[in-house]
Amino acid sequence: MSGKRWTALIIAAVLFIASSAVTTVFSVFSMDLDDLFDGEEVVDEHVLESGNGRGKIVVLHLNGVIQSSYDAPSLFEASTYNHGRFLKxxxxxxNDGTVDGIIISVNTPGGGVMESDQIHDKIVEIQEDYRKPVYVSMGSMAASGGYYIAAPATQVFAHPQTMTGSIGVIMQSINVSELAEDLGIQSEVIKSGPYKDIMSATREMTDDERQILQDMIDESYDRFVDIIVEGRELPRDQVEELADGRIYTGNQAYEADLVDELGDLDDVIEVFRDDIGKGDIDVVEYRQPLGFPSLFGATAQAFLGDQLSVYSMKEWIQQSHAPRLMYLYTE
Known part of the structure; x- marks a missing residue:
């Protein structure tokens, strides 16, 4: 065999090994962090305000879009909202007997219908089964799903300039059929039923398909309204008038009885201590544990830079391909 052929074989072998290694590494990076690092603590408790030791208030931070990322967040996303970890x-x-109450500091445009409902149900369970009050402190934004999870709370506080509301449901996709036609691109679909490719990006939606999706939207919307009626103890006609998708400032939400008080997190802590009635009890917050996933995410960002951004975009595209029911504020 000639030297050129040996060289070509060696190059091909190196490329094959490198390609396999990259595929394996990225597959590991995409694994469910809870499975890969099952031993990592979900609670890293930090003292915000030392008190008299007679009990404590826990502050939980909900930042970012409320979504489960199909329950498989990558190592590259270790620092973003993790739905499974937040529920834990x-x-x-x-379950902590020393905790007298919980404050959820919310800064989110909302998110998935299912995920928002899971948090809502957990808040109701904590208040009814564990007899622990849950207060919500709205940050710069607590819209749509962010308001959904706030509705059942014992007390809801908003900053005067908080952006909240956006009560409603949305499902959206992109239709590129005209662009594909201009480019001479045809989509070939083989399907088992007429609605299997509903909301396809490469063709117009039929009236029947639109009605199917509208029925789903209406069902989730009715659930949203019911949650507010029950949680805020407001008449249904009043809630329906407010629930047209518009956003409200904290001031407007307060005037509409969507929130109880105006103030920031410090105000919530002060009021909560008074309401609990044990004096200046400790205030702690649960932070994301600084375990391997968090350290890896920070290290990857430092070394990979733009390449990491490209990989994250690839993940976003893969996860966003299928339309989802969302309690989400979108601009």
């Missing part, structure tokens, strides 16, 4: 933190606070 709620459980930890509920």
């Amino acid at each position: 933190q709620l459980d930890a606070a509920a």
Whole structure:
């Protein structure tokens, strides 16, 4: 065999090994962090305000879009909202006998219908089964799903300039059929039923398909309205008038009885201590544990830079391909 052929074989072998290694590494990076690092603590408790030691208030932070990322967040996303971890933190606070109450500091445009409902149900469970009050402190934004999870809370506080409301449901996709036609691109679909490719990006939606999706939207919307009627103890006609998708400032939400008080997190802590009636009890917050996933995410960002951004975009595209019911504020 000639030297050129040997060289070509060696190059091909190196490329094959490198490609396999990259595929394996990225597959590991995409694994469910809870499975890969099952031993990592979900609670890293930090003292915000030392008190008299007679009890404590736990502050949980909900930042970012409320979504489960199909329950498989990558190592590259270790520092973003982790739905499974947040639910476990709620459980930890509920089961801690030294915790007298929970504050959820919310800064989110909302998110998935299912995920928002899971948090809502957990808050109701904590208040009814564990007899622990849950207060919500709205940050710069607590819209749509962010308001959904706030509705059942014992007390809801908003900053005067908080952006909240956006009560409603949305499902959206992109239709590129005209662009594909201009480019001479045809989509070939083989399907088992007429609605299997509903909301396809490469063709117009039929009236029947639109009605199917509208029925789903209406069902989730009715659930949203019911949650507010029950949680805020407001007449249904009043809630329906407010629930047209518009956003409200904290001031407007207060005037509409969507929130109880105006103030920031410090105000919530002060009022909560008074309401509990044990004096200046300790205030702690649950932070994301600084375990391997968090350290890896920070290290990857430092070394990979733009390449990491490209990989994250690839993940976002893969996860966003299928339309989802969302309690989400979108601009």
